[in-house]
Amino acid sequence: MSTGSGTSPNAARRSDASRRAILRAAFDLVGEVGYAKLSIEGIAARAGVGKQTIYRWWPSKGAVLFDAFLMLSEDSGGSPALPDTGDLRADLVAVLRATVEELNDPRYDEPMRALNTEIAHDPELARTYLQRLERPMRELKKDRLRSAQRAGELPSDLDLDVAVDLIWGPLLNRWMLRGGELTGDYAERVVVAALDGLRPRGGAVG
Amino acid sequence: MSTGSGTSPNAARRSDASRRAILRAAFDLVGEVGYAKLSIEGIAARAGVGKQTIYRWWPSKGAVLFDAFLMLSEDSGGSPALPDTGDLRADLVAVLRATVEELNDPRYDEPMRALNTEIAHDPELARTYLQRLERPMRELKKDRLRSAQRAGELPSDLDLDVAVDLIWGPLLNRWMLRGGELTGDYAERVVVAALDGLRPRGGAVG
Amino acid sequence: MSTGSGTSPNAARRSDASRRAILRAAFDLVGEVGYAKLSIEGIAARAGVGKQTIYRWWPSKGAVLFDAFLMLSEDSGGSPALPDTGDLRADLVAVLRATVEELNDPRYDEPMRALNTEIAHDPELARTYLQRLERPMRELKKDRLRSAQRAGELPSDLDLDVAVDLIWGPLLNRWMLRGGELTGDYAERVVVAALDGLRPRGGAVG
């Protein structure tokens, strides 16, 4: 479950109560004091745990934070499939609007910024993130696009990875760098532009 | 020139030599030791400057770093206009390939990650960044798109901000979160997808 | 007037208003914040004077403080002669009781401790102190003892310096090191012991 890769201590005897308390404390604290002021010392104190218990099982502050996100996503039963009503544009707009909601929720905003920052600066952590969280979520998105391909809404030779980037990239980028207000309306315009393209189309649309 | 917003000390007497030495040291150090280990103390020592001279003029480590970028961009005469050969797709591909090069250059990679994560965590800094660096660069991009509108390559009612996000967002997002290899080829596929859109087009274009 | 010894700046143009403001501020501040927290910076601010004006005319914090005492003593017309009623014991007791009063007055206690500390650590300052303040006061004391010699109350071959030390030394020592309560009663017992000596006397006493 841990992000550590080397030879572990005797994991069999690991205290699950402490582990959960640490992850809970880490997630809560990052929301309260911000990422810059998050400290191992603070996490240990909040969790009622010795510092060594953290250093024993995680290699870095980012790894703790990452596991905290992992626990959260697992506790909530993992991510469900994207909605599939047969109307791709509507489904994407709905999903992105929900994402915008979440990104604007201060309860998630700060912790997610923290996680992204850690990923940006720690290649090892980034690799784990890709495998454990990003890839599964990306697969769900590609599943919806594949369904659209089967329905003839998208070409069968579409590069799905580029497609996912085109739809979600602008949103995440604007959020991360605060490049303007993040509204549901903006999300909708991005979806339309991504599906239709920037250039004028010969045929009728939608 | 500084990022500080409140009442400044007597800026007329400010030592320009110290200011430049600090920004130079900050930029060099962030490339050498990485952002996590960049310290005010280290910058002051490298610049041959008292710590107070930094605290007097900048409110945070991120602000120093930001001004360092600003100085660099101003010293190099600001950014030039994007190429305009009349072929939008080719021009965009060329620009994005160059951007990919830069993002893959370790000389710029680490400092730019540092700047971006600081922006992500500091709304005040983000505001300044938008005005001083992001907006001017975005205008250059929009200028090229406007030129394409005049040439009939893009619809005249196109939302240029969304267009810029669509083209550059995926690239920056993949770079920041290390969501896969960042190649010129990827850049090209993003440009094509953005221009043509994901959905099948009625007639062949360009 | 200054304690500085080297080549002075053009003393003719010296601003007497600034000089007095500085000495006044130094004396007041040492009583308010204590000696440890007394700073040149603080004195300059309180006096409404640039720091350089202090550094120009005094070599050290102690020198400023010393001049402050000097000014005070000169402004109050210098020390008057000790009382001489013809009864040495009574006169000494009266003087020492007054000294005890002064030493117990918080208005003088802290500044005098500060001055003594500076003297203890700065031989150069100590020399000046001896000449300008200690010696004059000691002469007044010796004058009173000489008068007693003439009156036959003290032997004519008495070492007056040792005598002064014997009478005032215990008091100052107890005050400085807080070696017990400093009362008028204690002062009286010291005078009696000093005059009569510790050993039993053959003849009748006083």
Added chain:
Amino acid sequence: MSTGSGTSPNAARRSDASRRAILRAAFDLVGEVGYAKLSIEGIAARAGVGKQTIYRWWPSKGAVLFDAFLMLSEDSGGSPALPDTGDLRADLVAVLRATVEELNDPRYDEPMRALNTEIAHDPELARTYLQRLERPMRELKKDRLRSAQRAGELPSDLDLDVAVDLIWGPLLNRWMLRGGELTGDYAERVVVAALDGLRPRGGAVG
């Protein structure tokens, strides 16, 4: 052993090696650079110790210095009793001559000045000093005087505290304020004056 009075950290786990290194370094440094330039930072560096280890166990620089003296006096087995040959005057002169030697030894001069000035400015430290160092030494002095009382050399109703002040006060005061050369001869004259008193005696004694 520490001068701190409030609730201590877990003293059981205290590192004695660090404690001794700190006290040693403090004593050595105060002799080398003087009290004014003695810094916690310097002590920590010299002792090979983190600053926090000093702040954890001592409330102030003065307290460290004080404990350094305490350690020294305890390591050298504490002070022995004063000599008692039956001749009080000779014994006192011998002791005071030795004290003069010590006060003139630069190895002890500066540290003792530092300790004394700290005591002068810190009532809390003064209290501890009185109990732990001054009182024991004073008792040894009073013991010798009591012996003299039993031998009939001193009156049985003599105020021993005043007597001790009368003998040692002048010496310490002259030393602290550099009120003249501190010689064995001076010490002898003080002893004689203190024992015989300043006034002329009826009969010859001793």
Added chain:
DNA sequence: ACGTAAACGAGACGGTACGTCTAGTCTTCAG
């Protein structure tokens, strides 16, 4: 049921950097 070995809470340790404060020097400007 009992030893034993590990993980645990606690927290002292040598360090680094923080952001503030003061020292003493240097520069600019008004009079």
Added chain:
DNA sequence: CTGAAGACTAGACGTACCGTCTCGTTTACGT
């Protein structure tokens, strides 16, 4: 050229955490 103002280099202050290292104390196996 003076004195006021204040920016400058330098470095100590006391605090917060870092990551490592004991301490005793649970806790859960393997006997």
